[in-house]
Amino acid sequence: MEFELSEEHRMLKDLVTRFVQDELMPLEAGVLQREAEGKGLSILSEDMKRLDKVSKELGLWGLDAPTDVGGFDLPMVAMVGVEEEIGKTVTPYTLPPDSPNLRMLMATVTPEQREAYLAPYVRGETVSAIGISEPGAGGDPAAMITRAERDGDDWVINGRKIWISRADHADFTITMAITDKDKRARGGISAFLIDKGTPGFNVLRKIPMIGGAATYEIALEDCRVPGWKLLGTEGNGFAPMQLRLGTRRVQMAAWSIGMAQRALDMILEYAPQRKTFGLPLSERQAIQWWVADAATRIHAARLMTYDCAWKIDQGRDVRLEISMIKAYATEMAWEVIDRAMQTYGAMGMTKELPLQLMASKIRTMRIYDGPTEVHKWVVARNLLGSKR
Numbered sequence: 483m484e485f486e487l488s489e490e491h492r493m494l495k496d497l498v499t500r501f502v503q504d505e506l507m508p509l510e511a512g513v514l515q516r517e518a519e520g521k522g523l524s525i526l527s528e529d530m531k532r533l534d535k536v537s538k539e540l541g542l543w544g545l546d547a548p549t550d551v552g553g554f555d556l557p558m559v560a561m562v563g564v565e566e567e568i569g570k571t572v573t574p575y576t577l578p579p580d581s582p583n584l585r586m587l588m589a590t591v592t593p594e595q596r597e598a599y600l601a602p603y604v605r606g607e608t609v610s611a612i613g614i615s616e617p618g619a620g621g622d623p624a625a626m627i628t629r630a631e632r633d634g635d636d637w638v639i640n641g642r643k644i645w646i647s648r649a650d651h652a653d654f655t656i657t658m659a660i661t662d663k664d665k666r667a668r669g670g671i672s673a674f675l676i677d678k679g680t681p682g683f684n685v686l687r688k689i690p691m692i693g694g695a696a697t698y699e700i701a702l703e704d705c706r707v708p709g710w711k712l713l714g715t716e717g718n719g720f721a722p723m724q725l726r727l728g729t730r731r732v733q734m735a736a737w738s739i740g741m742a743q744r745a746l747d748m749i750l751e752y753a754p755q756r757k758t759f760g761l762p763l764s765e766r767q768a769i770q771w772w773v774a775d776a777a778t779r780i781h782a783a784r785l786m787t788y789d790c791a792w793k794i795d796q797g798r799d800v801r802l803e804i805s806m807i808k809a810y811a812t813e814m815a816w817e818v819i820d821r822a823m824q825t826y827g828a829m830g831m832t833k834e835l836p837l838q839l840m841a842s843k844i845r846t847m848r849i850y851d852g853p854t855e856v857h858k859w860v861v862a863r864n865l866l867g868s869k870r
Contacts, residue, residue: 485785487563491556495563497540498577505536506573510836513573516694518833523574523694533575534606542577547584547604551596558729558791562736566784569740572839578606581733583656586612586726590673590714599654599675611652613643613700614723623658623723624667628702630659630674635709637674639682639702645850649698650685653678657702658723661716673719675711682706693842728800730851731808735787738815738847739780741840745815745822746776748837752826769825776818783811802864805857813854815844 487495509529517523525533537543546561547553561581568577587600602608619625628641639659649655655676662670676683682705689697714722750773753764763769790803819841823830830837848854 485788487559491560491563494545494556494560495567498542498564498567501537501540501542502567502571505533506571506575509573510571514833514836514839517839521694522696523572523839525574530575534578537577538606543606544579544604545577546581547579548588548600551601551604553604557795558732559788559795562732562787562791565733565736566740566743569737570744572836572843579603580610582726582730583610583612585729586656586673586722587713589725590722592710594710595675595713608653609648609651611646611648611655612726613646613649613655613657614727615643615645617642617644617699624671624720626658626660626671628657628659629663630661630672630707633706637707637709637712639674639676639705639707641702642699643702644699645689645697646700647695647697649700650688651678655683655700656713656726658719659702665717667720669717669720671719671723672716673713673722674707675713676705676707680705680707691846693839693846695842695846724801727851728794728804731804732787732791732794734847734851735783735790735807735811738811738844739784739787741844742776742780742783742815742818745819745837745840746773746780748835749773749776749822749825756825756827763825772821772825776821779814780818783807783814787811802861805852805860808852809854809857809861812844812848816841816848819844 486492509525512529513523513525541554544551544553545556545564546558547555549555564577568575584603587595587603591600599608603610614623614626616626616628619627626641628639628643630637630639639657641659643657646655655678657674657676658671659674660666660670661672664670682703684701684703686699686701689699691697713719749769753769753773754762756763758766786803786807790800790807793800793803819837823837823841826835826837829835832838
């Protein structure tokens with residue numbers, strides 16, 4: 483049983499660590515200032531161009547993409563290390579391309595779609611979004627009502643989607659729709675590639691979220707999609723969608739570990755310096771226990787996440803483990819960050835420290851891609867079912 487990353491993957495993690503420290507961390511002051519001024523969570527265009535240039539030169543693009551389209555085909559365990567380091571900064575930068583949509587495309591594209599969508603995506607030439615959630619459907623994607631109906635060689639899609647990141651500027655949006663209302667999640671959900679500017683694909687509104695983030699609501703009104711842009715096979719969109727969601731959940735667990743580790747590091751740096759009633763905070767038992775609990779839970783979450791990633795690389799069914807790590811890691815990080823804010827006192831409540839953005843991000847992560855309560859229900863249902 484191996485508990486260490488391979489030398490190659492450890493070197494990659496170290497490279498990303500340096501990229502975060504040298505390139506992303508210095509931008510945090512500007513990110514914090516713009517968010518505090520109500521300008522959202524963003525990077526200046528000139529900084530984005532430089533980050534893209536540097537990260538590409540370092541070989542950090544297409545890490546888990548197929549080699550035949552310019553990627554490095556790295557396993558999930560390597561990506562956990564990468565995403566943990568990315569999670570340590572509040573500078574909102576993603577190494578192209580974003581893994582969840584990438585892996586869904588990898589599992590489903592036809593040769594034509596591979597050339598038109600996957601290859602440019604891996605090269606960083608396009609931005610993608612995905613439309614799953616709908617108003618009123620909550621955390622149950624099987625409850626969607628957006629319909630896609632055949633019209634000759636085309637599909638015509640009608641419905642609403644909500645909570646979509648990047649919908650305003652994505653070059654294409656993977657859109658889930660019902661193609662068989664009787665089968666629904668059991669063979670009745672399909673995925674479609676809808677390009678920006680397609681008639682009937684309407685961005686209705688920008689929805690401001692906590693922490694300066696934003697999502698979008700869209701309406702599909704007789705949106706006509708050519709038949710070759712059906713992603714995968716008709717009625718078999720649910721499993722690839724779950725692959726995409728599973729990838730994001732592993733990514734979120736890794737981000738949570740990174741955020742929690744940074745929050746713990748901030749406590750360790752500040753507690754010996756700050757004195758209250760004649761003693762440094764580091765001498766207070768409450769702080770000592772917070773530190774011990776945080777270190778223990780971060781360690782547990784890290785091991786759980788690597789275990790899940792390794793099983794994915796082995797081709798195992800990890801639906802149970804994914805729900806475990808998504809719920810455990812996000813709740814763990816929420817508590818560690820909250821205690822870091824408590825340790826810093828009034829300063830922890832300001833928008834001058836990254837803690838408030840970390841707290842906002844982890845708070846939304848406890849909801850999206852399945853609320854904690856749903857994932858706990860999934861775990862309990864599976865365990866109780868197996869006993870029956």
